Amino acid sequence: MKCLVAVLVCVVLAEGMVKIPLRKHKSMREALREKGIEVPYQDPALKYQGNEYGSANMYINNYADTTYYGAISIGTPPQSFEVLFDTGSANLWVDSIYCNTQACNTHTKFNPQQSSTFVAKDQSFYLPYGAGSLYGVFGYDTVNVGGIVITNQEVGLSTNEPGQNFVVAQFDGILGLSYPSISAGGETPVMDNMMAQNLLNANIFAFYLSRGGQQGSVLSFGGVDNNLYQGQIYWTPVTSETYWQIGVQGFQVNGQETGWCSQGCQAIVDTGTSMLTAPSQLMGSIMQSIGAQQNQYGAYVVDCGQVNNLPTLSFVISGVTFPLPPSAYIMQNGYQCSVGISPTYLPSRDGEPLWIFGDVFLREYYSVYDRSYNRVGFATAA
Incomplete structure (x- = not known):
């Protein structure tokens, strides 16, 4: 038996239950009332309704500055998964019981048979990532x-994850946040269903x-967190x-x-790419301006003692300059300092x-x- 009455303690005796008044400290509400401050009543169940106000702030995990991921749940009752939040793709998928490759077996798997709200869809997909x-x-x-609870969300359930790439991943799936036009299988992305x-x-x-x-990374839906940036967006x-x-x-x-x-x-x-990726035709010139040398593994490295003397790289976007100091683009691993810039060989669609x-x-x-306005905003991070 559990008794959670504010001013009573429950005692069970042989002849039954009696209620004995218990002296206790003043509540915060009572202490404030004595000072002439009346606190409005709030329903304590509000904390369980994350989407009551149409916004949510999620703390997400930072793994070695390379992967940012956090917990979501799928199904009824909910099954919990760690997913990479990826603005570079559009699909939501998780490892599932249908998959028995090494990558799946090292992660939490979704079991649709244990969810009363799961509905199968006779459609398969293939998803290539970088x-x-x-x-x-x-x-x-x-x-x-x-x-934020989304009903009838399309979810990809993995059946085969070949190779080793996902074996060491810290996450059980990926939640894509880009536009539906690049969604495999025409799946409606999570953000579009929220909308x-x-x-x-x-x-x-x-x-x-x-x-x-x-730690301390935050993903916000439905609003921005003014404490996490300086100046204007x-x-x-x-x-x-x-x-x-x-x-x-x-x-x-x-x-x-x-x-x-x-x-x-x-x-x-x-957000799903760890590095700053530069056009391949510019890579040599950028590395030359930094003074970086390639090591035997093909990575570009610099002398750790010279990091503070390296140049600041800046992008001009819609008339505003966004600088990247060397502390941002140099990765220090022990005695080695490598450049966090890698080449891409793909041109954009317009060349x-x-x-x-x-x-x-x-x-x-x-x-x-x-x-709503199809735009991206940047502000200096706090």
Whole structure:
């Protein structure tokens, strides 16, 4: 028996239960009332309704400054999974009992047979990523993201994850946050269902990515967290409603314009990419300006003692300059200092040089993704 009465303690005697008054400390409400302050009553159940106000702030995990992931639940009763929150893809999928590869067997698997709300969908899919790929089947179920409950969300259930890429992953699946136009199988992304089901105050989400391997990263839905950035948010339009792709008008080294983006560059803002990724044709010039050398493994490295003397790299976006100091793009692992910039060989769809603003950039700048106005906002991270 459990008795949780404010001023009573329950005592069970042989002849039955008697209630004995118990002297206790004043409640916070009583103490404030004596000072003339009346606290309005609030329903204590409100804390269980994360989407009551149409917004949610989720603390997400930082694994070694390379992966940012957090917990969601799927099904009834809920089954919990760690997923990578990825602005560079559009599908939601998790490991499932249908998969027995090594990658699946090292992670938590969704069991649709244990969910009363799961509905199977006779459709299979294949998803290639920059690293790793998988096969799966789609189904519908209830999904809870930060207390926001989405009904009839399409979920991919993995059936085969070949290779080793996902074996060592810290997550059990990926939650894509880009546009539905790039969704495999025409699946409706989580964000689009949040919008369609009117679950958000505003059709936006935002990321604060912690640095130095520290925790404290935050993903917000339906609003921004003013405590996580300084100054104002600068907006730039999305140039292609596929990825979160934006235009770049300039690239500077120590404040000097290089001219490399004078004819225009494009950039994909991608929380699922660890590095800053540069157009391959510019990679040699960038490394030369940094003074980096390739080691025997092909990685670009610098002398750790010289990091403070390295140049600041800056992007000009919609007339605003966004600097990246060397502390942002140099990764220190023990005695080795490597450059957190890698090449991409893909041009953008319109042929302009393509950058990927991965976590190296996004740790410096709080990023806001606005589906109502199809724009991305950046502000200096707190």
